[in-house]
Amino acid sequence: xxxxxxxxxxxxxxxxxxxxxxxxxxxxxxxxxxxxxxxxxxxxxxxxxxxxxxxxxxxxxxxxxxxxxxxxxxxxxxxxxxxxxxxxxxxxxxxxxxxxxxxxxxxxxxxxxxxxxxxxxxxxxxxxxxxxxxxxxxxxxxxxxxxxxxxxxxxxxxxxxxxxxxxxxxxxxxxxxxxxxxxxxxxxxxxxxxxxxxxxxxxxxxxxxxxxxxxxxxxxxxxxxxxxxxxxxxxxxxxxxxxxxxxxxxxxxxxxxxxxxxxxxxxxxxxxxxxxxxxxxxxxxxxxxxxxxxxxxxxxxxxxxxxxxxxxxxxxxxxxxxxxxxxxxxxxxxxxxxxxxxxxxxxxxxxxxxxxxxxxxxxxxxxxxxxxxxxxxxxxxxxxxxxxxxxxxxxxxxxxxxxxxxxxxxxxxxxxxxxxxxxxxxxxxxxxxxxxxxxxxxxxxxxxxxxxxxxxxxxxxxxxxxxxxxxxxxxxxxxxxxxxxxxxxxxxxxxxxxxxxxxxxxxxxxxxxxxxxxxxxxxxxxxxxxxxxxxxxxxxxxxxxxxxxxxxxxxxxxxxxxxxxxxxxxxxxxxxxxxxxxxxxxxxxxxxxxxxxxxxxxxxxxxxxxxxxxxxxxxxxxxxxxxxxxxxxxxxxxxxxxxxxxxxxxxxxxxxxxxxxxxxxxxxxxxxxxxxxxxxxxxxxxxxxxxxxxxxxxxxxxxxxxxxxxxxxxxxxxxxxxxxxxxxxxxxxxxxxxxxxxxxxxxxxxxxxxxxxxxx
Amino acid sequence: xxxxxxxxxxxxxxxxxxxxxxxxxxxxxxxxxxxxxxxxxxxxxxxxxxxxxxxxxxxxxxxxxxxxxxxxxxxxxxxxxxxxxxxxxxxxxxxxxxxxxxxxxxxxxxxxxxxxxxxxxxxxxxxxxxxxxxxxxxxxxxxxxxxxxxxxxxxxxxxxxxxxxxxxxxxxxxxxxxxxxxxxxxxxxxxxxxxxxxxxxxxxxxxxxxxxxxx
Numbered sequence: 001x002x003x004x005x006x007x008x009x010x011x012x013x014x015x016x017x018x019x020x021x022x023x024x025x026x027x028x029x030x031x032x033x034x035x036x037x038x039x040x041x042x043x044x045x046x047x048x049x050x051x052x053x054x055x056x057x058x059x060x061x062x063x064x065x066x067x068x069x070x071x072x073x074x075x076x077x078x079x080x081x082x083x084x085x086x087x088x089x090x091x092x093x094x095x096x097x098x099x100x101x102x103x104x105x106x107x108x109x110x111x112x113x114x115x116x117x118x119x120x121x122x123x124x125x126x127x128x129x130x131x132x133x134x135x136x137x138x139x140x141x142x143x144x145x146x147x148x149x150x151x152x153x154x155x156x157x158x159x160x161x162x163x164x165x166x167x168x169x170x171x172x173x174x175x176x177x178x179x180x181x182x183x184x185x186x187x188x189x190x191x192x193x194x195x196x197x198x199x200x201x202x203x204x205x206x207x208x209x210x211x212x213x214x215x216x217x218x219x220x221x222x223x224x225x226x227x228x229x230x231x232x233x234x235x236x237x238x239x240x241x242x243x244x245x246x247x248x249x250x251x252x253x254x255x256x257x258x259x260x261x262x263x264x265x266x267x268x269x270x271x272x273x274x275x276x277x278x279x280x281x282x283x284x285x286x287x288x289x290x291x292x293x294x295x296x297x298x299x300x301x302x303x304x305x306x307x308x309x310x311x312x313x314x315x316x317x318x319x320x321x322x323x324x325x326x327x328x329x330x331x332x333x334x335x336x337x338x339x340x341x342x343x344x345x346x347x348x349x350x351x352x353x354x355x356x357x358x359x360x361x362x363x364x365x366x367x368x369x370x371x372x373x374x375x376x377x378x379x380x381x382x383x384x385x386x387x388x389x390x391x392x393x394x395x396x397x398x399x400x401x402x403x404x405x406x407x408x409x410x411x412x413x414x415x416x417x418x419x420x421x422x423x424x425x426x427x428x429x430x431x432x433x434x435x436x437x438x439x440x441x442x443x444x445x446x447x448x449x450x451x452x453x454x455x456x457x458x459x460x461x462x463x464x465x466x467x468x469x470x471x472x473x474x475x476x477x478x479x480x481x482x483x484x485x486x487x488x489x490x491x492x493x494x495x496x497x498x499x500x501x502x503x504x505x506x507x508x509x510x511x512x513x514x515x516x517x518x519x520x521x522x523x524x525x526x527x528x529x530x531x532x533x534x535x536x537x538x539x540x541x542x543x544x545x546x547x548x549x550x551x552x553x554x555x556x557x558x559x560x561x562x563x564x565x566x567x568x569x570x571x572x573x574x575x576x577x578x579x580x581x582x583x584x585x586x587x588x589x590x591x592x593x594x595x596x597x598x599x600x601x602x603x604x605x606x607x608x609x610x611x612x613x614x615x616x617x618x619x620x621x622x623x624x625x626x627x628x629x630x631x632x633x634x635x636x637x638x639x640x641x642x643x644x645x646x647x648x649x650x651x652x653x654x655x656x657x658x659x660x661x662x663x664x665x666x667x668x669x670x671x672x673x674x675x676x677x678x679x680x681x682x683x684x685x686x687x688x689x690x691x692x693x694x695x696x697x698x699x700x701x702x703x704x705x706x707x708x709x710x711x712x713x714x715x716x717x718x719x720x721x722x723x724x725x726x727x728x729x730x731x732x733x734x735x736x737x738x739x740x741x742x743x744x745x746x747x748x749x750x751x752x753x754x755x756x757x758x759x760x
Numbered sequence: 761x762x763x764x765x766x767x768x769x770x771x772x773x774x775x776x777x778x779x780x781x782x783x784x785x786x787x788x789x790x791x792x793x794x795x796x797x798x799x800x801x802x803x804x805x806x807x808x809x810x811x812x813x814x815x816x817x818x819x820x821x822x823x824x825x826x827x828x829x830x831x832x833x834x835x836x837x838x839x840x841x842x843x844x845x846x847x848x849x850x851x852x853x854x855x856x857x858x859x860x861x862x863x864x865x866x867x868x869x870x871x872x873x874x875x876x877x878x879x880x881x882x883x884x885x886x887x888x889x890x891x892x893x894x895x896x897x898x899x900x901x902x903x904x905x906x907x908x909x910x911x912x913x914x915x916x917x918x919x920x921x922x923x924x925x926x927x928x929x930x931x932x933x934x935x936x937x938x939x940x941x942x943x944x945x946x947x948x949x950x951x952x953x954x955x956x957x958x959x960x961x962x963x964x965x966x967x968x969x970x971x972x973x974x975x
Contacts (some may be wrong), residue, residue: 701804704829709805717808717823738841 001721003409010170013134024177025124031184049098056091057548060084073131079220086213093205100198108191111365116183120176127173134166156601181502229620347399350377361385361448362435368399372408373648374452375415375609382435385448392650397648405739407644407678414605414641423610424451426459433623458613462591482584484603485595487637488553552581553595554604592616600646603639608646618651637665643667653684660690675706680715681738711738768812768821771841772932774925775873779852779858780829783884786915786941787850788826791925796915806840813926815933822929829935836894844934846880846928850901853883853912854891859899866906880909880928880936887914 009017063084070076143153193714334419350370351357359367360376370376370384371394378386378396386394397404428434435447450456514612582602585594596611597620608630612618621627631651634642648651654662664684667675680686686696697716700708717733777836782856785803789795807826812819815910827840849865850890863880881903883894896912903910909927913920 704804706805711805713806713808717810720810721823736842 010174013131013170021174021177024181027122028117028177028180032113038504039106039109039113042101042109046098046102049094049101053091053095056094057088060088060091063087071409079216082213086209087210090206093202093209096205097198097202100201101195102190104194104198108187108194112184112187112191116180116187118759120173123169123173123176127169127496130162130166130169134162135515137162161749168287172442202506229500235550248308301314343400343404346404350399350409350412353413353416355419355421358417360420362415362437362439362444370397370412371395371397371411372397373645375412375605375645376417376420379437381441381444381446385441385445387450389453390444395399395648405681407640407674408648410641411605411645411648414645415609418604422611423458423606423613425457429456433685455613455615457473457708458610460614472565479758481586481587483551483553483590484581484584485598485604485607486581487551487604488601526718549582551587552598553607553610554602593620596620597622597625597628597633599631601633601637602641603634603637605641607643608642612649618646618649621655621657629655629657629663631655631663632657632661632666635663635670635672635675638670638672640672640678643675644678647678647682652687653679653682654687656690661750662688662690662696664688665690665694665696665699668700668705668708668712671703671705671708673705673711676711680711681735685710686715714738747755761932767819769818770820770933770936771823772820772845772929772936773823773825774846774848774928774932775840775844775868776824776826776848776850777868778851778882779855779861780830782850782852782855782858783915784826784829784848786963787848787882787884787921788824790915790918790921792824795916796918798916804867811925813929815926818933819931822925822935824925826911838872841869841877843951844873844877845932846878847873848880848882848924848928849908851886851894852885853896853899854885854888855921856893858919859883862876862902870965875937878908878909878928878932879934880911880931882924883910883912885916886912886919887912887916957960 009020011726016194035152063080067080067084070080114143114240137159141159144151144155146152208389227425268286268290347368351366356367356377358365359375359379359382360371360693361382362379364379364381367377367379367382369378369380371378371383371386373395377399383396387396433439433443433447435444472642516536582598585598592611592614593672594618595614596608596616596618598610599605599607616630618631621629622633625633628636629651631646631653632645634646656662657666662687664679665688667679697709699714700712714734714737721734778784780802785800785807786796788795788807788809789800792811802863803826805828808823809826810823812821814820825840825844847869849862849869851856851862852921853859866879878947880898895948899912900910911920911924911927913924915921918955
């Protein structure tokens, strides 16, 4: 605004002039206040800006720190350094901008306040002083009496002088106001203008910098994409050449699977899954996507194929290695690879078990999951349902990803989908919708739940419900007075340890059976051939059949047995056994509980499975046999399998019989190293005393069974290490030794036998 | 078993080897429990004991495996040596045969143990001066030739027992701690997994960077 004070008014000192003046003064005060405020805000703006810049430079510094991480990767290092440098450049620009703000806004406005406004204030002071003086003179003039001419003259002179002075001062003052009011318009605008210039420069510099960097950014992005492509290619290349060295994304395609990712937002995604991780990759197009998946699948297939030939060699190699505790473990990767190979082999072996190459519940081919307590293989969908049943019904494991202990593999080998179906699908009523490959989830769930939880399709003993005179004579059940369970025999791996049963080892499973001398009338002695003929001619609907008046469980199993499976045999199981069946029981005692107990004693897993399916109590203490549980009976059978099977199905590991003996104590007493091993693995309590106050360790020491002593002591050491806070190493060591022992028990059982014999 | 040591910085597995009857178990009981049994029976299987010592202000827990010297207990050889970072190879100074067999034990170590295992040759029963059959200098020279440390002990009168264990554990500690600075551990060895790695990053850049930017 322009000052509108007329000079005439100034000189007249009219009320209007005073009013205007007051108005102008207020305006200047206001201006000053607002400018002060601007200065204050601007100051704090600059301060916080400086803080920000400081933090940003710390950020850059921390990035420099990061870059040292890549000191061995020149490619990343140079890119990273360039990026950090750009950031620092931008930071510098920001600093300059803040500097400009402080120089323009702060400095100019401060000087405007300090100088220009102050000038006006000074003039105002003078004006006010002269104004007061003028007033005084006027008053004096009016008070001067006419009689004193000399005084009158003097006053008139003063009045004249003061008036003229007042006039000057007024004009000066008004002038300064005018100047200020004019100057402020220019001053403020120009200040802001230069600040804006600084801002423009700042953004311009940033823009220039970005322009300069644009090619770099682009190449960097391309690089990244390029690297990604290379990674994939490595996989392809490697799987073709079979080289283990060029580990990029996955060490080993053989343990990977490829599957499409459908639920993700992005298109054309697929996933490469390996035991330890998964990678989700995206293709450019549907065609590329299909090509990738196909290529990878082929690659995996080819890689797996190639293993088999090189497998034996690498296996030998591994055995000659020692781990190195100081050096970088070169052989860990080799071991890992070997594990992977082993896993794949194991998978193949398990799928060879009759029925196992199709999901046990829906028939989907090549299942990659298993239920270890049911001994079956499953597809991924069914495994999901099994998981939802809870671990007391089904313990699900991956055939490809998980580690498999030998004793679990053995249980799997004993059962299999065919046997399981004979038990769990023995009597499926017509019209029941079975789960099929692509059936809806509800049907699948219903089927699996009915099958394993309600156990609806398990064939009950007709012999129970039917009284003795029931018209079942066609089955010959009328005559049946006794029942028994056949012992399972597997072909031993190493024949040398089994000379004394030379005849028996010829057959994978012997089909003969012998009655107990107690009942001579039912004592049937058949040789292998006769047994086989009988088996072949019999009609097997269940796993049991009748022979004369003996109902023999497990005799019908032979047909499902496979001849060439390369899974470990149960070496210990038949030590010193002369009988092929367990003691006979009266048919009136045929009950799932006793069946389970007997089957455990006969280490006949399929019959144990059937007994459990029939609702046997896995912790049933047999009142006729010292209150022993099936697990005790399994221990006394000498075999690891039934112990493992019972433990998998939730048998109590620390169960005590009437004499207070736990399975662990019994196994120690019997000198069954491999059983001790798995009991310790399942964390059996070795401090439970029997009625004589003995614990397993004292018994093992007394019996001088070195291996069991070692295992038990190791278990104690492990407890001790665990009690102390950081017992990881102890645990590892324990697990390792236990693993060592169990491997030994399965692969070279004669070593353990020798030890035992030597010690005796 | 020994007293519980709840916290330790390092855990080292040390094995005791040597012929039957040279006094391995008594060395162990002397070191871990300060006990000695003149009538002790031959060891069945493997015995374990632990004891912690201090080196450089660090607590080192020794997990000592003592096996029977007899052949018949050797089913678990691989597990016995697995992860062992030290071995006390014990012979009886009064029985020359046990000294002659040291070579055989060294071979066994070479076959089964880690190649970097620290081995100390221990001539035990040094109290049997009048029956001495192996000269100290001879054994010392043998140890030097084979890169072993050497000490004579008596589990009976406690001479040098603590020192023997102390020495081997210290030696292992030196190697392991230096190794840890050189390259951080990986893998599944017995090396202490509870020890926090202090990663000393090179301090390059940070200073120069600070100068070069904005301040």
